[in-house]
Amino acid sequence: MKISFIGGGNMARAIIGGLKQKGYSMATISVIELDAAKREQLTEEFGIHATEHLPSVANADIIVLAVKPQQLRDLAIFLASFLNQQLVISIAAGIPCAALSRWLNGYRAIVRAMPNTPAQIQVGISGLYAADGVSIEQREQADLLLSAAGSTLWVDDEQKIDAVTAISGSGPAYVFYFIEALEQAALELGFAPYQARALSLQTFLGASKLASQSDAPAATLRAQVTSKGGTTERAILSMEQAGIKQAIIQAAQAAAKRARELGEQLGKD
Ligand SMILES: NC(=O)C1=CN([C@@H]2O[C@H](COP(=O)(O)OP(=O)(O)OC[C@H]3O[C@@H](n4cnc5c(N)ncnc54)[C@H](OP(=O)(O)O)[C@@H]3O)[C@@H](O)[C@H]2O)C=CC1
Ligand SMILES: O=C(O)[C@@H]1CCC=N1
Numbered sequence: 136m137k138i139s140f141i142g143g144g145n146m147a148r149a150i151i152g153g154l155k156q157k158g159y160s161m162a163t164i165s166v167i168e169l170d171a172a173k174r175e176q177l178t179e180e181f182g183i184h185a186t187e188h189l190p191s192v193a194n195a196d197i198i199v200l201a202v203k204p205q206q207l208r209d210l211a212i213f214l215a216s217f218l219n220q221q222l223v224i225s226i227a228a229g230i231p232c233a234a235l236s237r238w239l240n241g242y243r244a245i246v247r248a249m250p251n252t253p254a255q256i257q258v259g260i261s262g263l264y265a266a267d268g269v270s271i272e273q274r275e276q277a278d279l280l281l282s283a284a285g286s287t288l289w290v291d292d293e294q295k296i297d298a299v300t301a302i303s304g305s306g307p308a309y310v311f312y313f314i315e316a317l318e319q320a321a322l323e324l325g326f327a328p329y330q331a332r333a334l335s336l337q338t339f340l341g342a343s344k345l346a347s348q349s350d351a352p353a354a355t356l357r358a359q360v361t362s363k364g365g366t367t368e369r370a371i372l373s374m375e376q377a378g379i380k381q382a383i384i385q386a387a388q389a390a391a392k393r394a395r396e397l398g399e400q401l402g403k404d
Contacts, residue, residue: 229397243268259285262299
């Protein structure tokens with residue numbers, strides 16, 4: 136499978152990183168990126184072909200659209216004339232298949248995907264939705280590509296991709312935010328930066344691994360840490376009083392709303 140990424144930014148790099156780790160031949164991957172410095176960096180880091188010339192997509196089996204949602208319309212209109220049989224995978228937040236198909240002059244072999252940055256170490260998760268012009272073989276190709284970067288979750292309702300965006304697409308940033316906060320707390324409790332980082336990171340890693348290897352729900356695992364009248368109880372009470380859980384739920388809802396807004400604003404033309 137020849138894969139062309141259009142846009143060589145954060146997310147394209149993450150997916151390509153995952154593919155490389157998985158053992159994909161880097162000779163089958165190319166990136167179309169306008170910025171010369173980024174092209175050079177991509178070639179240096181992954182040994183892939185990077186070019187600014189869009190017509191090279193004509194030879195690809197899969198085209199991954201990895202530009203910002205605001206850049207997608209102009210790109211798609213230009214891309215339309217170079218499409219023949221390729222599968223188009225868009226990872227742009229919010230933009231519906233219908234808008235993309237319109238910009239692509241009615242082209243319908245489109246999968247909408249929402250990966251996340253842990254793809255680069257193959258522990259990502261991608262939500263996927265196939266528009267009605269996607270063949271079974273192309274669906275399998277999309278799954279193969281994104282499962283090289285972690286897990287895949289197919290949805291039948293395209294709106295669910297906005298919800299995936301709010302949970303796992305943006306989600307790594309929520310987790311990093313919590314790590315930052317815990318690290319800062321450790322610094323304020325007197326640890327050196329390397330110690331604060333170790334305590335915070337290993338706690339996240341350990342708790343995530345434990346949760347993923349246990350049948351118990353997160354609330355039960357939390358209860359197992361929380362001794363009656365102890366320290367955790369005091370900390371959780373403090374978080375409850377500050378409305379942390381509700382704030383996280385509201386944050387994810389705000390992200391989903393923003394994805395819908397992006398689709399409505401950018402997809403209407
Ligand atoms: N970052 C993330 O965690 C995730 C991002 N996404 C989605 O992935 C997409 C890319 O995000 P991200 O990688 O963070 O964004 P970046 O801005 O890092 O990457 C996009 C790249 O595409 C380049 N570009 C713009 N227009 C063109 C064009 N016509 N031809 C070739 N290259 C072009 C940009 O250049 P320039 O900067 O000069 O404009 C930039 O280098 C977005 O649509 C986002 O919604 C999805 C899941 C997770
Ligand atoms: O912040 C964003 O819009 C993109 C989509 C999901 C993660 N990053």
